[in-house]
Amino acid sequence: MKKLPREFYEGDTLDMSKRLLGKYLVHKDNGTELMGRIVEVEAYKGPQDKAAHSYNNKRTERVEIMYGPPGFAYIFAIYGMYYCMNIVSAETGTPNAILIRALEPISDLNQLSINRYNKPYSDLNKRAIINMTNGPGKLCKAMRINKSNYGEDLCGDKLYLVESRDNEEIEICESPRINIDYAEEAIHYPWRFFIKDNPFISYPNKWKC
DNA sequence: AAAATGATCAAG
DNA sequence: TTGATCATTTTA
Numbered sequence: 001m002k003k004l005p006r007e008f009y010e011g012d013t014l015d016m017s018k019r020l021l022g023k024y025l026v027h028k029d030n031g032t033e034l035m036g037r038i039v040e041v042e043a044y045k046g047p048q049d050k051a052a053h054s055y056n057n058k059r060t061e062r063v064e065i066m067y068g069p070p071g072f073a074y075i076f077a078i079y080g081m082y083y084c085m086n087i088v089s090a091e092t093g094t095p096n097a098i099l100i101r102a103l104e105p106i107s108d109l110n111q112l113s114i115n116r117y118n119k120p121y122s123d124l125n126k127r128a129i130i131n132m133t134n135g136p137g138k139l140c141k142a143m144r145i146n147k148s149n150y151g152e153d154l155c156g157d158k159l160y161l162v163e164s165r166d167n168e169e170i171e172i173c174e175s176p177r178i179n180i181d182y183a184e185e186a187i188h189y190p191w192r193f194f195i196k197d198n199p200f201i202s203y204p205n206k207w208k209c
Numbered sequence: 210a211a212a213a214t215g216a217t218c219a220a221g
Numbered sequence: 222t223t224g225a226t227c228a229t230t231t232t233a
Contacts, residue, residue: 042228051228062217079229080214086228099228137229147216179228 001162006155009071013089013096017043017193018172020087020098022164024106028157029144032111036103036133036143038161040194040201042177044086046095051183054095065151066095073152073159075145082137083146087154101178101192103133104200105142116142135202171196173209178202 004023009016020041027034046054046066053076054063065074066088074086074097086097105112113121116132124132133139140146145159152159174190181187194201196209 044228053228060218076228077216078227080216080227082214082229084228101228131230135229177228182227 003155004161004163006069006071008161009087009089009154010091011089013043013045013098014191016089017041017098017191020100020161021172021193021195022168022170024162024164025100025103025143025159026162027143027145027149027159032108034108034112034115034143035106036112036139037106038100038102039104039198040100040102040192042099042101042193043089043191044097044099045090045191046097049183049189050186051177051180051189052095052097054097057095059095063095066097068092071154073145073149073154075140075147075150077147078137083140084136085140085143085145085149099136100139101136102194102198102201103139103143104198105129105133112142115144130199134200171209173207175207 020038023038025036025038044052046052047057049055054066065072069092070089072088074088075083077083086099088097090096110121133142149159154160173194173196175192176188177192
């Protein structure tokens with residue numbers, strides 16, 4: 001499995017969002033390898049995008065990493081108890097990032113389950129399996145991604161992406177983004193992308209492809 | 210439908 | 222310093 005190079009993260013953020021689908025996110029954590037397949041993302045294009053934390057080139061300590069080169073992790077805390085993981089995109093100086101909204105759990109399934117629910121995978125019912133990583137906060141919990149991963153270089157050995165399976169055909173759907181009611185005209189931008197019919201996306205019944 | 214929960218931000 | 226907000230999840 002080939003780790004994605006820096007060039008993968010460069011260029012147009014919407015293009016990259018679609019490129020991300022089907023790739024594998026890997027977290028080497030405590031001697032275990034945690035892995036999930038990316039099935040849903042959202043693009044945030046700072047300067048022009050009222051939904052983005054970096055809208056209008058807003059520059060705070062939290063978003064600082066978005067102003068650096070692409071291919072780094074932007075992690076933020078939300079609602080007191082959850083984390084969300086984004087991948088910095090575009091080029092240095094352009095504060096764009098892509099939120100990872102859902103994963104298909106791949107491995108180590110038992111460790112993912114323990115991280116998420118504190119019980120073994122074999123104890124999970126069908127519903128718990130579906131709910132394991134089908135949201136941005138859920139997947140961070142299962143993958144043990146938190147503030148300590150802020151600013152991680154995805155071209156390093158700790159947190160990174162690997163290539164999709166060869167010859168894989170996926171159909172990409174798009175929709176407006178989730179939970180950005182404050183974003184005025186940006187509410188309607190179709191910048192959420194997901195793999196058609198994948199069972200692990202969030203809100204599977206809300207938008208048809 | 211609504212609570213839980215605390216980091217982050219902008220105002221003052 | 223403080224009060225409001227929030228790219229969510231859970232439970233009911």
